[in-house]
Amino acid sequence: MRKKRRGRPLKEIDAQLVFQMSMVGCTTQMIAVHFGCDRKTLENRFSAQLEEGRAQGQVRILGRIFHCALNGNQRCLELAAINLCHWRTRPEISVVNTLIQGVTPAQSAQETKQALIEMRAAAGHNGDQAELPAQP
Numbered sequence: 745m746r747k748k749r750r751g752r753p754l755k756e757i758d759a760q761l762v763f764q765m766s767m768v769g770c771t772t773q774m775i776a777v778h779f780g781c782d783r784k785t786l787e788n789r790f791s792a793q794l795e796e797g798r799a800q801g802q803v804r805i806l807g808r809i810f811h812c813a814l815n816g817n818q819r820c821l822e823l824a825a826i827n828l829c830h831w832r833t834r835p836e837i838s839v840v841n842t843l844i845q846g847v848t849p850a851q852s853a854q855e856t857k858q859a860l861i862e863m864r865a866a867a868g869h870n871g872d873q874a875e876l877p878a879q880p
Contacts, residue, residue, distance in 0.1 A: 754789075755779070755780075755781050755785070757779050757781065757785075757786070757789070757790065759790055759793050760793075762775055762779075762786065762790045762793045762794065762797070763793040763794075763796065763797040764797065765778065765797070766793065766794045766795075766796075766797025766798050766801070767797035767798070767800050767801035767804075768801060769798075769801060772786055772787060772794060775794075806824075806827060806828065809823050809824050809827065810824050810828065
């Protein structure tokens with residue numbers, strides 16, 4: 745004899761539909777809204793279907809891109825190179841900072857601060873808000 749479950753009865757959710765929705769790119773939240781349940785419910789009960797559906801959808805799409813690329817479609821060739829070969833559409837930017845050892849700055853921090861204060865004073869900025877000209 746089976747033991748009777750305690751608590752709320754499980755919401756009926758079609759596992760195959762969860763799989764198909766996941767395969768076409770629906771997020772877990774979108775699927776949860778469709779079934780009227782919480783996202784965590786789907787993740788707890790249908791994690792295998794969610795994961796497998798996403799994986800199969802991606803494999804199918806990459807397969808189609810690859811097939812089109814081999815048939816000469818230039819855009820599919822670019823997509824295949826980006827997705828399968830990890831190419832980038834923009835070149836990597838690297839910033840190189842060099843430090844010349846043994847060279848001290850021309851001014852100390854205090855001298856730099858003083859020079860900035862003098863420049864502010866020469867520009868007429870005394871720390872208050874600048875007054876706007878009166879409007880005609």
